[in-house]
Amino acid sequence: MISEIKKTTEQKMNKSVEALKLDLAKVRTGRAHTGLLDHVMVEYYGSMVPxxxxxxxxxxxxxxxxxxxxxxxxxxxVEKAIRDSDLGLNPANMGEIIRVPMPALTEERRRDLTKVVRTEGESAKIAVRNLRRDANQQLKDAVKEKLISEDDERRGEDEIQKLTDRHVGEIDKLLAQKEQELMQI
Structure with missing residues (x-):
């Protein structure tokens, strides 16, 4: 019972961290990377595709x-879709290929992006803490239904707290990495 709760909670926490990684990849640094255009949608024979x-x-x-x-x-x-996206890019059509130059980031823009990154990180931490709360509630319910003992509940809560601490630490590491990347000139 406890291992089941721990396993599902860990899987959900991992998904929260992965979602944060995807969100951070969208935040533009000074360097170009192909993942930047992954979320730009273009009309292709009547349907919108990346x-x-x-x-x-x-x-x-x-x-x-x-x-x-x-x-x-x-x-x-494709050129119009890139230009109309909220990425602030100005593509240039060269006939066969579209060149998308990355404008240099100003100091003010870097600070704004750092705030955005911190907000994303805080949202991920909140998601992880909510998962901890849900898991602890499941343990309490199991004690009420006499499926596990109170000692087992305490042990389970400790294990879930360790999971939470590990995932929050991982989130902090990702944030520090991204902030350093942003502030690099």
Whole structure:
């Protein structure tokens, strides 16, 4: 019973950390990376699909992303989708390939992005703590139903607290890494 609760809680906490990693990948640093365009949607024969499903997304250099559409007519649509996204990018159509230069970040913009990163991290920590609360509630319910003893409940709560501490530490490490990346010039 306790191991089951611990296992499901750990899986959910891992998912929270993975979700944070994805959110942090969306936050733009000074360097270009192909994952930046993963969430840009483009219309493709009546349905909206991510850019990477209609084009090759590559790095030309450290500050430039190259997008090469698989079909010639898609170039204009992909360029428009990138321009209209909230990423603040200005793509340039070069005929066969779209070049997406990454503008340099100002000090003020870096600080704003750091605040965004901290907010994302705090949301992830809250999610992990909520999972801890839910797991502890399941343990309390099991004691009420006489499925486990109170000693088992305390041991289970200790194990869940250790899981929580480990995941919060992981979140803090990810945040520190991203903040350092942001403040690097």
């Amino acid at each position: 850019v990477n499903q209609v084009a090759n997304v590559t790095l030309i250099d450290a500050r430039t992303i190259g997008v090469q559409a698989w079909e010639k007519p898609m170039l204009a649509k």
